[in-house]
Amino acid sequence: MINSKKHENHTLNTEEDIEIKEIIKKEIERQKSQIILIASENFTSREVIRTMGSPLTNKYAEGYPGQRYYAGCENVDEAEQLAMDRANKLFGSEYCNVQPHSGVSANLAVFLGVLNCGDKILSMNLRDGGHLSHGHKQNLSGRYYDVHTYTVNPETEMLDYENIQKIAREVRPKLIIAGASSYSRIIDFDRFREIADEVSAFFMADTAHIAGLMVSGYHPTSIGVADFTTATTHKTLRGPRGGLIFADKKYADLIDRSVFPGVQGGPLMHVIAAKAVAFKEALQDSFKDYSRRIIENSKALCEYMKNDGFRIVSGGTDNHLFLIDLTSKNLTGSEAVDALTSVGIIVNKNVIPFDKLRPTIASGIRIGTPAVTTQGMGEEEMYKIGELISSTLKNRNNNTILKEIAKKVRNLAGDFPVYTKD
Ligand SMILES: *Cc1c(COP(=O)(O)O)cnc(C)c1O
Numbered sequence: 001m002i003n004s005k006k007h008e009n010h011t012l013n014t015e016e017d018i019e020i021k022e023i024i025k026k027e028i029e030r031q032k033s034q035i036i037l038i039a040s041e042n043f044t045s046r047e048v049i050r051t052m053g054s055p056l057t058n059k060y061a062e063g064y065p066g067q068r069y070y071a072g073c074e075n076v077d078e079a080e081q082l083a084m085d086r087a088n089k090l091f092g093s094e095y096c097n098v099q100p101h102s103g104v105s106a107n108l109a110v111f112l113g114v115l116n117c118g119d120k121i122l123s124m125n126l127r128d129g130g131h132l133s134h135g136h137k138q139n140l141s142g143r144y145y146d147v148h149t150y151t152v153n154p155e156t157e158m159l160d161y162e163n164i165q166k167i168a169r170e171v172r173p174k175l176i177i178a179g180a181s182s183y184s185r186i187i188d189f190d191r192f193r194e195i196a197d198e199v200s201a202f203f204m205a206d207t208a209h210i211a212g213l214m215v216s217g218y219h220p221t222s223i224g225v226a227d228f229t230t231a232t233t234h235k236t237l238r239g240p241r242g243g244l245i246f247a248d249k250k251y252a253d254l255i256d257r258s259v260f261p262g263v264q265g266g267p268l269m270h271v272i273a274a275k276a277v278a279f280k281e282a283l284q285d286s287f288k289d290y291s292r293r294i295i296e297n298s299k300a301l302c303e304y305m306k307n308d309g310f311r312i313v314s315g316g317t318d319n320h321l322f323l324i325d326l327t328s329k330n331l332t333g334s335e336a337v338d339a340l341t342s343v344g345i346i347v348n349k350n351v352i353p354f355d356k357l358r359p360t361i362a363s364g365i366r367i368g369t370p371a372v373t374t375q376g377m378g379e380e381e382m383y384k385i386g387e388l389i390s391s392t393l394k395n396r397n398n399n400t401i402l403k404e405i406a407k408k409v410r411n412l413a414g415d416f417p418v419y420t421k422d
Contacts (some may be wrong), residue, residue, distance in 0.1 A: 032417060034344040035385060038207065038320035040181070042238045043375065043418040044274075052240050060266045064256060069413050079273040085395045086279035087200075088214050093223045093246040095131060099267040100243030101261050102134040103208040103232035104261075107111055108140060109245060110228045112204050112259035114175055117144050122164075122173035122201070125149040128353045131206065132401035145322040148173060152183075152353050159183075168199045177403020178226070179206030182350050182366050184302075184317035188258030189222040189379055196227075204228040211244075211307035212236025212370070213319060216291035221234035227251065236294065236320055236370050238267065238287075239278025240271050290373065292322045297369040300379040305367075313352050315363065321368035325352050333362035344409040345389060375416035383413060 019367030054075060061069035062069040065077040065084075083098045100106035115121070121141070124130035128151045132139050135147030148171045153160035166174060173178070176199075176373060178192045189205055211231035213219040222229045229246040233239035245255050260267070295318070302322040306312050326336055333349030340347055345383035350366035357363050367389075372381070388405055395401040 004079050004318075018089045028419075030417075031412050033313045034346050035388075035413050036371040037345065037347045037367045037369070037385070037408055038230075039292075039348075039366050039370070040235045041368075042370045043237060044234070044238055044240060044278065046419060047258075048277050048281075049272045052270050054270050054273065056273050057268070057270040059269050061269055062260060062266050063252045064260075076269040076272075079269060079276060080267070082277035083272050083279065084282065086276055087246075087250045090248055090279050090282055091229075092221065093229070094099070094249045095221050095247050095255075096253045097245040097255050097259050098272050099264060100230075100245060101244045101264060101271075103131075103206070103230065104139075106230040106232075106243035106245045106262055107131075107133045107206060108263045109255065109258040110204050110230060111141060111145070111175070112262045112390050113146055113251070114228075118146055118171040119175070120146045120148060121169055121175045121177060122150065122168055122171055123177035123308045124159075124180055125151045127351045127355050128358075129180035131179070133209070134179075134206070152263055152314075152352060155200065157353050157379050159187065160186050161188065161195070161294060163214060164192075165195045165198070168195050168201065172199050173201050175202045175204060177206060178207065178222075179204075179218050179230075180322065181209060182323055184298075184319055184322045186219060186318045187315055188391035189220055197304050202227045204230065206230050207234050208232040208323070210319060212238060212282065212287075213291050213295065216288040218295055219292050219319065224248075226253070233275050233278055236291065237278060237282060238290075238370070238374065239282075242268070242275055262339050292341075293378065294369050294373045296369075296379060297373050297377065297382050298322060298372050300382040301367065301369060302352050305390070308386065308390045320370050321366055323350055323364045323366050325364050326393075327363050331392065331396075332357060333364050335396070336362065336365050337395055339392050339402075340389065343388070343392050343402055343406040345385070345392065345414070347389075372416075375413075375418055377416055380413065381416075384408075388412075 031094045059076050061073045065081045085156055121353045123134035133141055135142045150164045150167050176196045178187055204224045204315045205226035210219045213236050215223050231244040233242040247255055289329045298317050298320050302317045311325040313325055337349045347367050349362040350364045351359050351362045352364040355363045392405050
């Protein structure tokens with residue numbers, strides 16, 4: 001008996017999954033050797049990773065702290081309460097829900113809370129920077145709700161609030177959504193609030209991309225302005241993969257019920273604990289500094305590309321990302337991604353406002369600086385990266401030059417390791 005017990009423990013503790021281990025090793029190597037300019041990605045801290053890898057993952061905790069459907073929740077209750085307290089402090093809010101598994105889950109919970117099937121929503125057109133979960137026809141939001149969209153102004157490629165107001169007056173939506181995945185300018189949440197009030201709509205701000213900038217004071221806040229603010233924890237906020245919802249206290253029960261049992265079951269307690277860790281990190285002064293540097297880097301890289309003859313959508317950036325329109329270069333977004341990937345520069349193809357190409361091909365690429373800024377790169381490195389991008393695209397058919405560029409990319413990435421102990 002004693003032996004068999006020992007054997008069980010042994011199995012549980014030490015059996016390695018060689019295949020997965022090898023894949024993780026390769027992925028760490030990839031992240032270390034490439035230059036990652038995907039606007040929605042970042043390097044989270046070791047402490048966040050450690051917390052996600054903790055036995056908190058074993059605990060079922062349907063419900064909320066103090067009101068669970070399972071016994072044995074006293075410790076995870078503390079973790080979730082700490083996550084909520086820190087999130088409220090960080091965002092300056094009176095209520096939050098830290099359980100959404102992702103940004104989309106957070107959005108769906110808000111929709112479930114305020115909308116019925118067939119209700120009208122007004123959101124940003126996907127092609128102009130909006131997100132799939134704001135009404136794409138294959139997303140639940142597009143299938144269950146009557147979706148109307150606003151675009152950017154064709155000349156300025158920026159949000160045109162008068163036009164949004166005009167559409168809102170015509171459509172009279174039940175919910176207006178502000179927020180985007182590929183919009184490089186400040187979003188005027190106050191103006192959206194006025195528009196929503198005029199047509200008696202709810203107003204949701206989806207701050208998935210900009211949450212980190214917002215809590216650092218580098219983007220106007222939607223807290224206390226929008227009825228509901230959703231966010232992700234893994235983009236500029238630099239935490240574990242996950243979602244968040246903020247609202248006035250009067251919506252607390254509605255949102256809590258919409259998340260669980262509305263759209264989710266048991267919360268991911270290991271991730272919620274890791275969110276708490278990330279919030280603590282974001283409450284430090286150094287995080288404000290980090291957010292400022294993200295934007296400085298974004299502006300520096302954007303200026304470089306612009307001076308080098310690339311057309312920047314809307315002419316510039318106020319945040320962590322910008323879009324390059326490659327139309328005049330006779331190059332599609334997808335071709336550019338292939339060329340850049342071959343040298344180890346990772347960006348994503350992106351549709352641009354009024355794009356004539358399909359999203360799978362797209363006329364542009366999206367470039368973001370949260371990850372390289374975490375690595376400690378500054379403006380000088382941004383100019384180097386700009387040069388590497390530019391010469392890759394110009395010499396995309398010259399393998400000799402591409403090989404030289406690939407070496408420079410590896411060296412530059414190697415100079416800025418994130419997880420130094422690896
Ligand atoms: C990234 C993003 C989301 C989705 O987040 P997931 O965690 O991938 O579900 C939602 N809204 C916007 C605007 C985003 O950019």
